[in-house]
Amino acid sequence: MATAIRFEHVRKAYADGTVAVGDLSLDVQEHELLALVGPSGCGKSTTLRMANRLVEPTSGRIFLDGDDVTDVDAVGLRRRIGYVIQNVGLFPHRTVGQNVATVPRLLGWDKARTRARTGELLELVGLEPGRYARRYPHELSGGERQRVGVARALATNPPVLLMDEPFGAVDPVGRRRLQTEFRRIQSEIGTTVMLVTHDVDEAVRLADRVAVLSRGGVLEQLSDPVRLLAAPASAAVADLVGTGAAVRLLALGTVERRDLSPATGTPGDGPVVRVGDPLDAAFAALAAQPSGRVAVHEGDAVVGELDAPGLLAALHRLVDGAQDRTDDTAPVRTA
Numbered sequence: 001m002a003t004a005i006r007f008e009h010v011r012k013a014y015a016d017g018t019v020a021v022g023d024l025s026l027d028v029q030e031h032e033l034l035a036l037v038g039p040s041g042c043g044k045s046t047t048l049r050m051a052n053r054l055v056e057p058t059s060g061r062i063f064l065d066g067d068d069v070t071d072v073d074a075v076g077l078r079r080r081i082g083y084v085i086q087n088v089g090l091f092p093h094r095t096v097g098q099n100v101a102t103v104p105r106l107l108g109w110d111k112a113r114t115r116a117r118t119g120e121l122l123e124l125v126g127l128e129p130g131r132y133a134r135r136y137p138h139e140l141s142g143g144e145r146q147r148v149g150v151a152r153a154l155a156t157n158p159p160v161l162l163m164d165e166p167f168g169a170v171d172p173v174g175r176r177r178l179q180t181e182f183r184r185i186q187s188e189i190g191t192t193v194m195l196v197t198h199d200v201d202e203a204v205r206l207a208d209r210v211a212v213l214s215r216g217g218v219l220e221q222l223s224d225p226v227r228l229l230a231a232p233a234s235a236a237v238a239d240l241v242g243t244g245a246a247v248r249l250l251a252l253g254t255v256e257r258r259d260l261s262p263a264t265g266t267p268g269d270g271p272v273v274r275v276g277d278p279l280d281a282a283f284a285a286l287a288a289q290p291s292g293r294v295a296v297h298e299g300d301a302v303v304g305e306l307d308a309p310g311l312l313a314a315l316h317r318l319v320d321g322a323q324d325r326t327d328d329t330a331p332v333r334t335a
Ligand SMILES: Nc1ncnc2c1ncn2[C@@H]1O[C@H](COP(=O)(O)OP(=O)(O)OP(=O)(O)O)[C@@H](O)[C@H]1O
Pocket: 014, 015, 016, 018, 019, 020, 038, 039, 040, 041, 042, 043, 044, 045, 046, 047, 198
């Protein structure tokens, strides 16, 4: 798989002497979603902003599709890279449609093309153009504004999207929905995404790979989410993923037929669990069932029952699968 963004021994020392990033080398693969996580002040935003030269590195090199970003004109560079930040920064006196059309207008697209693209993008992010294009940002919810921000960043179909806490200002329920929808859009259009978050749950839910940084932009671990949770590479990573790691893992696995025991008819009425459901949903259903077993459906048929040992077996399979892979492997996309 080709490399979309490459950081080679990158260092950033700000004018006051703060070394935000000491010596970072990191590759982001084409079409992957790579999340940067770490404690406040560890250099995540600095790293992201060096990729589109909002921050100039002190030393080292950064490549975008093989081009050294310092050799490319900064304005041209930013057209190849979408950028989404928390609270979006929409223009308050421009409508949603005009906000989304910002870059196409700058590029001199004609009206018909701009209008068509704007409509298409609003559809893509789940905002019906007829209802939303003429509204102003203050007439939207936080989640809707964030969607407009994503649509605007995608307007010219940039191959790379940088996102800094993009869902940070959205309430937890809306945030989860936005994450899921964003992941679908990203898989569909294949944009390479580098996303900064301090939320480990968000990172493991969204990312193909997670890069954990500690102070000074030190790369503590770079791996797929399951391996990150199951086998933290250092005390700093273990600290970050915390005691909730097993529960987070549950969200990453799914119920499979091989985890089931034969149907006995013991489970009473309760939430329906289906083959392919996330393990955390199955766990919740199991916890609510006094018999300790839930019927599992596939299509219209009950194909077996899940109990606690079955759930544990599924969890172990997930973890063992991750242990067999090495760190820093290219992502395998299933979406
Ligand atoms: N313009 C600046 N001048 C001086 N120091 C800066 C500047 N911008 C950031 N820093 C410092 O660089 C370090 C890394 O900051 P950065 O914003 O990259 O971290 P972060 O991991 O994104 O933090 P957070 O999660 O809190 O946003 C911090 O110590 C910060 O105070």
